[in-house]
Amino acid sequence: xxxxxxxxxxxxxxxxxxxxxxxxxxxxxxxxxxxxxxxxxxxxxxxxxxxxxxxxxxxxxxxxxxxxxxxxxxxxxxxxxxxxxxxxxxxxxxxxxxxxxxxxxxxxxxxxxxxxxxxxxxxxxxxxxxxxxxxxxxxxxxxxxxxxxxxxxxxxxxxxxxxxxxxxxxxxxxxx
Numbered sequence: 001x002x003x004x005x006x007x008x009x010x011x012x013x014x015x016x017x018x019x020x021x022x023x024x025x026x027x028x029x030x031x032x033x034x035x036x037x038x039x040x041x042x043x044x045x046x047x048x049x050x051x052x053x054x055x056x057x058x059x060x061x062x063x064x065x066x067x068x069x070x071x072x073x074x075x076x077x078x079x080x081x082x083x084x085x086x087x088x089x090x091x092x093x094x095x096x097x098x099x100x101x102x103x104x105x106x107x108x109x110x111x112x113x114x115x116x117x118x119x120x121x122x123x124x125x126x127x128x129x130x131x132x133x134x135x136x137x138x139x140x141x142x143x144x145x146x147x148x149x150x151x152x153x154x155x156x157x158x159x160x161x162x163x164x165x166x167x168x169x170x171x172x173x174x175x176x
Contacts, residue, residue: 002171002175002176004146004171004172004175004176005048005050005051005052005067005168005172006046006047006048006051006052006143007051007052007053007054007143007144007146007149007153007172008043008047008051008052008053008054008141008142008143008144009053009054009056009129009136009141009142009144010025010053010054010055010056010140010141010142011056011057011129011136011137011138011139011140011141011142012055012056012057012140013057016055016057016062020055020063020103020105023068023100023101023102023103024098024099024100024101025044025047025053025097025098025099025101025141026044026096026097026098026099027040027041027042027043027044027096027097027140027141028041028095028096029041029042029095029096029097030095038139038140039127040137040139040140040141040142041096041097041140041141042097043140043141043142043143044096044097044098044099044141045097047067047099048067049067049068049069050066050067050168051066051067052064052065052066052067052149052153052168052169052172053065053066053067053101053141054144054149054152054153055103056112056136057109059111059112059113059135059136060109060110060111060112061106061109061110061111061112061152061156062105062106062109063103063104063105063106064103064104064106064156064163064166064169065101065102065103065104066101066102066166066168067099067100067101068100068101068102069099069100104163104166106156106160106163107160107162108159108160110152110155110156110159110160112136112152113134113135114155115134115148115151115152115155116134118147118148118151119134119148120134121147122145122147122148127142128142128145129142129143129144146176149172150172150173150176153169153172153173154173156169157169157170157173
């Protein structure tokens with residue numbers, strides 16, 4: 001029986017290249033002044049091997065990845081604290097969630113705006129990846145609604161034939 005993975009949308013911004021080159025995602029476990037983390041950082045704590053990540057920059061999908069592992073106190077597996085990777089100098093001395101993932105960059109970006117009709121069918125709240133206009137919210141990492149994830153992944157496979165070799169995308173598109 002196929003159990004679909006969770007699909008996440010990241011809005012990585014200035015750290016995209018660093019995280020891509022290091023094959024990871026990282027988010028702090030505390031906000032400024034030792035306050036609790038934002039929910040879009042904390043979403044990394046629930047990622048597990050086999051989950052799918054759609055990486056976006058400025059409203060476009062620029063890469064896809066499969067979550068390979070998370071660093072835990074026992075090693076790479078479930079949820080735990082990890083020190084900030086040295087590649088991210090703007091977050092010195094802060095513990096965070098570290099997730100290893102295998103990035104596959106797209107040759108042509110896929111604008112999320114083409115999915116606005118599907119996105120707008122959902123009740124979009126403050127925890128959604130999208131605002132009331134269907135644009136991406138400011139934040140780092142969101143769980144995508146399954147129907148939106150499936151539409152995006154099917155379009156990725158349609159436009160980028162090289163992605164068809166990725167079993168995790170094919171399985172999600174055809175079995176979820």
